[in-house]
Amino acid sequence: MKLLVTGGAGYIGSATVAALLAAGHAVEVLDDLSTGFADNVPDGAVLHELPLNAAAQVLDPTYDGVLHFAAKISVAESVRKPDLYFDVNVRGTMSLLDAMRANDVKRLIFSSTGSMYASAGLEPLTEESPVDPQNPYAASKSIVDMMLPWECQASSLGAVSLRYFNAAGASGHLGERHTPETHLIPMVLDVAAGKRDEFLLFGDDYPTPDGTPVRDYIHIEDLATAHVLALAAAEPGKHKIYNLGNGRGFSNREVVDAVRSVTGRPVPVRTAPRREGDAVASVASAEKARTELGWRQSKPELREIIADAWAFHSA
Numbered sequence: 001m002k003l004l005v006t007g008g009a010g011y012i013g014s015a016t017v018a019a020l021l022a023a024g025h026a027v028e029v030l031d032d033l034s035t036g037f038a039d040n041v042p043d044g045a046v047l048h049e050l051p052l053n054a055a056a057q058v059l060d061p062t063y064d065g066v067l068h069f070a071a072k073i074s075v076a077e078s079v080r081k082p083d084l085y086f087d088v089n090v091r092g093t094m095s096l097l098d099a100m101r102a103n104d105v106k107r108l109i110f111s112s113t114g115s116m117y118a119s120a121g122l123e124p125l126t127e128e129s130p131v132d133p134q135n136p137y138a139a140s141k142s143i144v145d146m147m148l149p150w151e152c153q154a155s156s157l158g159a160v161s162l163r164y165f166n167a168a169g170a171s172g173h174l175g176e177r178h179t180p181e182t183h184l185i186p187m188v189l190d191v192a193a194g195k196r197d198e199f200l201l202f203g204d205d206y207p208t209p210d211g212t213p214v215r216d217y218i219h220i221e222d223l224a225t226a227h228v229l230a231l232a233a234a235e236p237g238k239h240k241i242y243n244l245g246n247g248r249g250f251s252n253r254e255v256v257d258a259v260r261s262v263t264g265r266p267v268p269v270r271t272a273p274r275r276e277g278d279a280v281a282s283v284a285s286a287e288k289a290r291t292e293l294g295w296r297q298s299k300p301e302l303r304e305i306i307a308d309a310w311a312f313h314s315a
Contacts, residue, residue: 001107001231002026002062006052006096007069008045009036011178012111012220015171016067018042019224030058031070040174052092056099065107065234066100067227068093071140074182075115078137089140093147101155107234108148109227112161114216114243114284116142121207122214122249124285127163127241134279149239158234164223164244165216165284169305174220175312185217185306188256189313192265199267201252203274214249214281219299219308229293242293245284250302262306 003020007013008029013036020027021044028046041047048058052070059066071089072078078085093110100108116139117125118132133139148159168185170176176186190196204211226244233240250258260267289295299305 001064003065003067004028004030004059004063005067006030009033009038009040010069011176012167012223013069014040014174015220016224016227017045019228021045023228030055053095055096059099059103059105061103063105065231066105067109068096069111075135075137078135082136085136085140090143093144097151106157106236108157108159109230110159110161112145112163113138113141114163114165119279122281124283126285127243127288152237152239156236158236159239160230160234161241162226162230162244163241164218165282167220167223168217169219169308170312171221175309184255185309188259188267189310191267192259192263193313199256199269201269201271204271206280208251210251210253212252213278214251216245216249216283217302217305218245219305222297222299226289226295229295233293242289243284243286244289245286246300247286249281249283258302258306262303262310
């Protein structure tokens with residue numbers, strides 16, 4: 001297939017581009033490099049340094065599909081700048097759909113999020129779990145997921161939303177490079193590397209086994225594999241949703257302990273009060289993806305996820 005990957009110079013997008021190329025697809029990348037990096041784009045893919053709303057300059061009827069990663073992703077920033085998040089994540093997606101419709105491109109894989117679900121404690125969240133976004137970022141993804149069934153009905157688009165949980169790990173030279181960094185594993189690795197003095201643990205009195213919040217971490221290589229499989233699952237006129245996650249949760253304290261074990265370095269921790277809005281737990285049930293897509297994780301273990309991230313971090 002000839003495919004366009006929006007946001008393909010970013011963390012998850014670039015790993016997916018590499019997987020698509022390995023599967024024999026022809027890949028072009030649309031990325032304005034505002035948060036992505038040109039050196040993330042693998043050899044063999046063509047980079048168009050353009051914003052999302054310029055997709056019409058690239059798309060033509062020869063494309064078989066689009067994988068859409070381009071988005072603003074910081075929860076904290078979305079609270080401060082909700083207009084930016086609805087502009088880029090919602091209006092930008094609408095412009096992409098317009099360009100796809102104009103060029104009769106009938107396949108879309110959308111990078112959605114499991115953070116839109118209502119908190120359910122330690123119970124795994126399924127695709128049928130209630131949706132209740134708690135911030136503009138999650139709301140913007142939810143709005144697109146609400147748009148897609150109607151677009152599929154109106155234009156015979158085949159769309160697949162992949163709601164993944166906490167992407168983690170690295171794939172060779174492709175790893176997390178966020179500024180500022182807000183994701184848990186790279187923040188703890190920064191402490192192990194001596195780039196931060198300590199790790200701030202927000203709350204140790206949650207109703208979990210060790211009192212700290214529980215999250216589901218999924219390796220980016222496994223996420224990339226799921227995107228390749230989802231291409232074959234897209235059916236004209238249908239919108240499908242799949243959760244992607246480990247299926248089990250790891251507490252913040254478990255992550256800190258695993259980083260200490262993998263790196264062999266101390267990680268000083270200071271406990272602070274809970275942050276408002278932090279969920280007790282967020283764990284995915286990915287059984288539907290396993291059953292319908294034939295998806296299997298190759299790296300489900302927390303230590304292996306952290307080891308790959310540490311190798312990238314150290315390099």
